[in-house]
Amino acid sequence: MPDYQAPLRDLRFVMDELLDYPGHYAGLPGGEDASPDVIAAILEEGGRFAREVLLPLNQRGDQEGCVLEGGEVKTPQGFKEAYAQYVDGGWPGLAAEPEFGGQGLPASLNLALSEMICSSNLAWGMYPGLSHGAADALRHHGSDAQKASYLSKLVEGVWTGTMCLTEPHCGTDLGLIKTRAVPDDEGGYRITGTKIFISAGEHDLTENIVHLVLAKLPDAPEGSRGISLFVVPKYLPESLPDAGGRVGERNGVSCGSLEHKMGIHGNATCVINFDAAKGYLVGPEHKGLACMFTMMNEARIGVGIQGLGLMEASFQNALAYARDRLQMRALSGTKAAAKPADPIIVHPDVRRMLLTQKALAEGGRMLVMYTGQLVDLAEHASDAAERERAETLLGLLTPIVKAFLTELGFEATNEGVQVFGGHGFIAEWGMEQFVRDARITRLYEGTTGIQALDLLGRKVLMSQGETLKVFTKEIHTFCQAQADNDALKGYVEPLSRLNAEWGELTMAVGMKAMHDRDEVGAASVDYLLYSGYVALAYLWARAADTASQALAAGKGDEAFYRAKLATADFYFQRLLPRTRGHAEMIRAGGVSLMALSADEFGLGFEI
Amino acid sequence: MPDYQAPLRDLRFVMDELLDYPGHYAGLPGGEDASPDVIAAILEEGGRFAREVLLPLNQRGDQEGCVLEGGEVKTPQGFKEAYAQYVDGGWPGLAAEPEFGGQGLPASLNLALSEMICSSNLAWGMYPGLSHGAADALRHHGSDAQKASYLSKLVEGVWTGTMCLTEPHCGTDLGLIKTRAVPDDEGGYRITGTKIFISAGEHDLTENIVHLVLAKLPDAPEGSRGISLFVVPKYLPESLPDAGGRVGERNGVSCGSLEHKMGIHGNATCVINFDAAKGYLVGPEHKGLACMFTMMNEARIGVGIQGLGLMEASFQNALAYARDRLQMRALSGTKAAAKPADPIIVHPDVRRMLLTQKALAEGGRMLVMYTGQLVDLAEHASDAAERERAETLLGLLTPIVKAFLTELGFEATNEGVQVFGGHGFIAEWGMEQFVRDARITRLYEGTTGIQALDLLGRKVLMSQGETLKVFTKEIHTFCQAQADNDALKGYVEPLSRLNAEWGELTMAVGMKAMHDRDEVGAASVDYLLYSGYVALAYLWARAADTASQALAAGKGDEAFYRAKLATADFYFQRLLPRTRGHAEMIRAGGVSLMALSADEFGLGFEI
The missing domain is CATH 1.10.540.10 (Acyl-CoA dehydrogenase/oxidase, N-terminal domain)
Structure with missing residues (x-):
């Protein structure tokens, strides 16, 4: 285990x-x-x-x-x-x-x-x-009465909450939802429809579950502008509509089935049926998507952290195995002569895998905690300009945290399996579970493709690049301040080049996109990954600065700081060069993606 | 399904x-x-x-x-x-x-x-x-009597065979095996030991199973030079030792347990216990590893084909889904106005994923069938020089087929999941099974790391680069012949550059490795992936040549040939640039990999 x-x-x-x-x-x-x-x-x-x-x-x-038995999970x-x-x-x-x-x-x-x-x-x-x-x-969006009914229960944790967005025919495109909300004569609504992929949609951990549900009112405009948000509890609080307190009557909400899935088996992924369930409007009519984004942005950072957490877990166990498992002698000569073979951590390629996990996990941690300060500041900074700056940066980094850390989290957990060799494939060791659990993180709360469109299309290009400049300027300032710092030369020079290139690539895509909007989608995932590598390079350069200062100051704990510098070196020499491919693919543009018709994709096997 | x-x-x-x-x-x-x-x-x-x-x-x-029930699977x-x-x-x-x-x-x-x-x-x-x-x-290595006993049964398929190499404490490092073979007084041997990860080690498909087992004789030299190969049938053929015919007495071979694993659940992965089982030496004493390599080289190509097969299956299903699933409108304007949304194949990033699968599957198929000709020629070419050339190229390409097609097979099956969005994670659709099944292919028959060492260390550097030159010369000849072909310019120019760079990178690693053998392992996986991309580029350039000739000759089936050219374009513009990162990482060398001691890897969490 x-x-x-x-x-x-x-x-x-x-x-x-x-x-x-x-x-x-x-x-x-x-x-x-x-x-x-x-x-x-x-x-x-x-x-x-x-x-x-x-x-x-x-x-x-x-x-x-x-x-699932008798409707109970x-x-x-x-x-x-x-x-x-x-x-x-x-x-x-x-x-x-x-x-x-x-x-x-x-x-x-x-x-x-x-x-x-x-x-x-x-x-x-x-x-x-x-x-x-x-x-x-x-x-953010509930009435005082709703807060009184539900919020303290959620805060205490005696109830849990869900997000009910997806339906069988739509996930990304929520404008297509069919769930309906009809006003009843008690000042509330009756919600009817089927939601799928509802994580924690039904379970036995708490006495009640509070569903936040997207549905359409009878007079709703078409598409995503016609979606409203409702709170729909599993059990109705005692005195309806919303006076709170003990759990009351069962609402028309039920779990239709559980999904059989690749991973996160311990979590109940439910089909939830709403059958004229009593619900209460949260926020204004037809503005449900905006309200839902409050949840989604937080959830997206949360999913990025899932990628990080799995990387770290996989790394720790791969490291322990690599120190313990004896196999082959080091090419450069025997290292553990008293043993029948050397521990596999002596082999450079095993080290490459472990260092990939380590550099990504430690880098991801820096990115998450850097983002965490923005979360705090966007809400609580005393200065309005500081709040706005934090909000802007947070908007830029949220899709990067979500998609970059989950894409790389999947890679890192797979490296963990690879360090174990064939044993990595065996359930008993637990390494393959990390991979299966990690696989969902690239999908839910918006796939990597959706995050990439959010980053490049909505955040960067829609602001004419201004949003990006807030971050690249910060990096530029750091690089300038360190220009004469010999200890950081190996980091600051490449970082500075990439930071400038980031702007150039943005401009290049932006120019093409003026003539053809498909160029945004064609570049988006490579752009997101490129952005993630540069963001991590910035933080690794800062970490190297902090570590080298600590060493210079003789703060003690030298091995820790030296390891930090060595990991920064690895990141710059063995991971950051991936930006070369992404940059070239961004520049190549979308022509080769759009050449085939839908029919022509399958001519090799359809005869 | x-x-x-x-x-x-x-x-x-x-x-x-x-x-x-x-x-x-x-x-x-x-x-x-x-x-x-x-x-x-x-x-x-x-x-x-x-x-x-x-x-x-x-x-x-x-x-x-x-x-597994009562010893039967x-x-x-x-x-x-x-x-x-x-x-x-x-x-x-x-x-x-x-x-x-x-x-x-x-x-x-x-x-x-x-x-x-x-x-x-x-x-x-x-x-x-x-x-x-x-x-x-x-x-290749059996006696006439052994061939008479076992070979026709295997060829008919009424018996199946296994490869029993791995033991709990060793997989890659077979020199460490503990299974023993002691001569008995009937001209055979008694085999005792435990083998793990034996695919198809026990099953109910055939009346008998023929195990080929690595074991050590009592007087065996230490390490891999002391391994011998034995044939150990589940049931002993009627008149021992090896006269063939009907199935006889049960041998001391049993399945101790089945592994619970991430994928290929339908295959029995067995712990096989040999308990003084009757066995017969195959080939000379202590030369078992060389005999086993006859099986392993074929098996390695077979595993590469597994990667290819899974890519193709995942691609076909992702394509069908992408044509069918309606979600969002194309950024460049509505494409299916009569439907509530456009099929997702209109979106450039979905196309990027599908084309990645398609270009890798079609490219992989070319690589496998190119290699297939070498398999035929290495054994049957009438000319000795041609046999030798085929053998050399086959040795070079085998680790590439194995590791490149399985690494990319894993990526491609994951792209298939990604095209399905959240549904890709759900077992019902079958897309996640492709991923789980593909995961083993990067591990068994030698991990990617082992293939990479075989390619760079054993095949390329040990021959002073001569083995590689056989292939790069063929590519060079192709490029020169096409130098004036305007239709191929976009392929031949980058191919030619990469082909030259392949030699330069080899030289650079070779020089470093003269001083530090760990530089081989430090570069090996990036080198293997680089090699795979160039090999596929060569075949995609040839495919483009074939397709453009067919179009010029008006052979009909134009859409097929145009699709071939479009896929070649995609490969060159959107996949081949990955070589840029690999080249830079190869050049960066191993210093950053070797800096940390085994202890220093874990200082972030061990406190």
Whole structure:
């Protein structure tokens, strides 16, 4: 069974040394509660919970899966008890507002804890994971009465939330949804329709489930402008419509079936049938998609963290195996003469795989925690301009966090399997589960293709590149400040070149797209991956700066800082060159993609 | 459930038009039987068998898996009947020598049929698949008596074969094996030990199973020079040691357990216990590894074909879905106004994924059938120099076929999942099974890392680059011949540059490796992938030549040839640029890989 230790030392490096989280928290309202000691204690406790409570349930949950019987979903053994401990520990409301029962700590702290949960048990993590988004949507768009009914329950964690968007015939294109909402005579609505792929849509962890559902009103305009958001509880709170309190009458919501899927078996992925279910409008009529985006942006960062968490888990176990497994002698000469063969970590290609995992996981952690500060600032910075800047950068980085960390998370978990050789394919070792669990992250909350269109089309080109400039300017400023720093030369020079090229590539695609909008889609995924590599290069260069300063200052812990520098070297020499291919493919444009008709694609086998 | 049509039109293009298989077969001994009509009929019949018999069992086999009860393995429902049909149809002995009951057709023909089997049911294909290698090892290294006992049974298919190499503590490093062979007083040996990961090690498809087993004699030298090869039947042929005939007494061979694994659930992956089992030496004492390589080289090409077959299957189903699924309007304007949304094949990024699958599958097919001619020629060319040249090229291309087609096969099957969006993750659609089944191909018969060392270390550098030059010279000759062909300019120029760079990169690594042998391992996987992309570029350039000649000659079927050219364009513009990253990473060398000690890898989480 895989093992896992929360990467507390690396988190401390990222939060305390690289990104000055202590200073960041001190500047936030309520930041006095987020002292370094408190943060360290919470992270340590979170790591303990992940390792001791969640990890032992992960493999068993994969094997057992969820079972639907008589309309009720039974989660794998131990999931319910672990959830109760999670609620008892006060984890659900850590970053929620005190007025709704939360502890008022900064949202970014949740991101660090999320990583640990995803590393130790992704399927379990999806139950509480979606509640954050549901709570956020209600907090931003719900009426006071709705907040009173639902929010504190979600914050406490005694109820969980879902996002009900997808239907059998539409996922990306929500304008096509068929679920209907008809006003009833009690000031509410009756919701009818079928939603699919509803994660945590039905389960036995909590007494109630709060569904946030997209549906169309009878007079709705066509397409995505005619979608409204409703809150639809599994059990109606006692005095309808929304006075809150104990769980009341069962609503017309039921789980029709569970999906059999490649991974995250411990999570119930439900078909949810709404049969004239009682629902309440959240936010204005026909503005449901905008409200839903509140949930979705948070959920997208959450999915990126899933990619990160799985990379880290796979890395730790691959590393342990590579130190232990004896196979062949090093090409450069025997290293462990007393043993029948050398541990495979002596082999350069095994090291390449491990360092790929390590550089991506540590780089991903920096990216997530960098983004976490933007999450905090976009909501709480005292200065409006600072809030706006954070909001802009957050919009730019959200699709990168989501898609880059999940694409690379899938690669990294596969490297973990590869380090194990044939044993990686065997369920017992747990390495293949990381791959199967990781596979969904490239798909849900918007596929990589959708994230890439969001980044290049909506965020970058629609702003005439201004959004991108906010970030490239920050990188440029860093590079200029380090221009004379010999210790950073090997990082700053390539970073500076790529940063300039990023703008050039953007301009090149933008020019083509003026004549042909398909050029955006043709370049988008390569553009997103390119962007991800540059963003990580920026953070790795900063990490190298922090590490070399720590070494120069004689802060102690030298091995840690030297390892940081070596990993930065690996990233720049052995991963960053992938940008060369992406840049060339972006420049090649879309002509070769659009040449064939739909029929002509299949002429090799249709005869 | 996925559908599948054998790509007969494309095979005809590759075999008849691109590689002049009719001429090739005419030049082989017995080639008169392999007339174009006969070949076409066999391929068509093979395609029918794959689609009608094997395909319907694939998904069910995955869900059912194999069951071990009372020492007997029950394969999924229908597997046994399908195997009986396979034997009745004479498929096992298609390319075997008539003296052992075979039909004497060229070995390359089996490769084309293998692709179809792998596309339709990889797990099933592993039962007969390993018999070829076992038969080959006996044919090359077995005594006449052994051939009489076992070979015709394997050729007929009434028995199947296995390769018993791996043990719990060693896979790559076979010098470490512990299985022992002790001479008995009947002229045979008693084999004792445990082998793992034995594909088709036990099953209910045939009355007997012939294990080819690596073991050590009592006086064996240390390491891989002390390994001998034994044939160990599940049931002993009637009159021992080896007179052949009906199945006799049960041997001391048993299946200890079945592995639970990520994919190929329909294939029994066995722990096989040898308990003083009667065995017979194959080939000379202590030369077992060399004998085993006869099986392994064939098996490696076979695994490459598995990658190809899965790409093709995934491509066909992704294409069908992309034509059918309606989602969003094309960015460049509505394409299917009568429908609520456009089919997703209008979107450039969906096309990018489909074309990636298509260009890799069609390219892979060219590479396999190009290699197939070398297989034929290495054994049967009348001219010794031609045999030697074929042997050399085959040695160079075998690790590329194995590792490149499986690495890219995994990518391509994942693109297939991605085209389906969230539905790709759901078992019902069958797309995720292709991914799980493909995952093993990067591991077994030598991981990608091992293939890469074989290519760069053993084949290329150990020959001082001479082996590589045989191939790059052929490419160079092609490029020179086409220098004035304007129709091919866009292909020949980049191909020519890459072909030269291939030699330069080889030289650069070779120079470094003279001082530090770890530089070979540090460059190897990037070198193998680079090599694969260039090999495919060569074949895609030739395909473009063939297609443009066909168009110029007005041969008809214009849409097919135009699609071929468009796919070549896509390959050169949107896949081949990946060489830029690999080249840069090869040049970067191994310094950044070797900097950390084994302990320093884990300092981020070990505190």
